[in-house]
Amino acid sequence: MSTDTSHFSIEFFPPRTPAGEEKLDIVHAELSKLGPEFFSVTYGAGGSTRDGTKRAVTRFREAGSRVAPHLSFGGSDEGDILKLLHDYKEAGIDRLVCLRGDAPSGMGSASLYRYANELVEFVRKETGDHFTIDVACYPEVHPQSRSVESDLEFFKAKVDAGANSAITQYFYNADAYFGFVDDCVRAGINIPIVPGIMPITNYANLARFSAACGAEIPRWLTKRLECLEQDDHALREFGLDVVTDLCEQLLAGGAPGLHFYSMNQADSVTRLWQNLLED
Numbered sequence: 001m002s003t004d005t006s007h008f009s010i011e012f013f014p015p016r017t018p019a020g021e022e023k024l025d026i027v028h029a030e031l032s033k034l035g036p037e038f039f040s041v042t043y044g045a046g047g048s049t050r051d052g053t054k055r056a057v058t059r060f061r062e063a064g065s066r067v068a069p070h071l072s073f074g075g076s077d078e079g080d081i082l083k084l085l086h087d088y089k090e091a092g093i094d095r096l097v098c099l100r101g102d103a104p105s106g107m108g109s110a111s112l113y114r115y116a117n118e119l120v121e122f123v124r125k126e127t128g129d130h131f132t133i134d135v136a137c138y139p140e141v142h143p144q145s146r147s148v149e150s151d152l153e154f155f156k157a158k159v160d161a162g163a164n165s166a167i168t169q170y171f172y173n174a175d176a177y178f179g180f181v182d183d184c185v186r187a188g189i190n191i192p193i194v195p196g197i198m199p200i201t202n203y204a205n206l207a208r209f210s211a212a213c214g215a216e217i218p219r220w221l222t223k224r225l226e227c228l229e230q231d232d233h234a235l236r237e238f239g240l241d242v243v244t245d246l247c248e249q250l251l252a253g254g255a256p257g258l259h260f261y262s263m264n265q266a267d268s269v270t271r272l273w274q275n276l277l278e279d
Helices: 018-032 052-060 079-092 117-129 148-161 174-186 201-212 219-228 232-252 267-278
Strands: 008-012 037-039 068-069 095-098 134-135 165-171 193-197 258-261
Touching: 008 018, 008 201, 008 232, 018 052, 018 267, 037 052, 052 068, 052 079, 068 079, 095 117, 095 258, 117 134, 117 148, 134 148, 134 174, 148 232, 165 258, 174 193, 193 232, 201 219, 219 232, 232 258, 258 267
Parallel strands: 008 037, 008 258, 037 068, 068 095, 095 134, 134 165, 165 193, 193 258
Antiparallel strands: none
């Protein structure tokens, strides 16, 4: 891997306590040394972490980082979102990750759901080309999609609305990514599609996240992780090797960069980065 980091990014989630914010500031400072293109900060279900997202984004921007806040309509009306966009512009923020987002617990199918393409259209209408807009996509198909074809249609709608690039859900099968990119080309989707990378540090947490978001853990990997579940050090070392190899395959095959899901931890991303730089 080249030492050029112009297409590599790192994701955080906003802490819910002052102590968590202090810890994340330390992690941000550590990961800033790697020189990523930008940091993204997630936006909780229904906008539940909106204030925390805004605080984290503002602090990281003031520290000199380029930051991309996640944004969804959630339960907010257009006036609330427009104010947030103006606040971000005034803070010097020029990138967003626009998502449909999740409904808050107990909200069910809620009529307030609005799709990501509608948010992209709204941002473009209100702010023109000020923001670079990333959207989400799913090499292994969104868990709520009816079919591969309908999933591609939803993705293309976001691209046609004005998205500049996309970040994938994490996966552990490089062929899933390359097959998805080929499908996108055939569908007329030509924006950069950046693989999302989830480090492997805890099997129980990974299994829970993956079941919720529809990311597949291959059977061979599941069995190896189950064998190592009681040995944290061995699991982390094995996971580092697996994910390093995945990243190398993706970059060698033409992936335009990598987006690391840090889980607010510095060590796993740093070690992955160092492995890639050494190869």
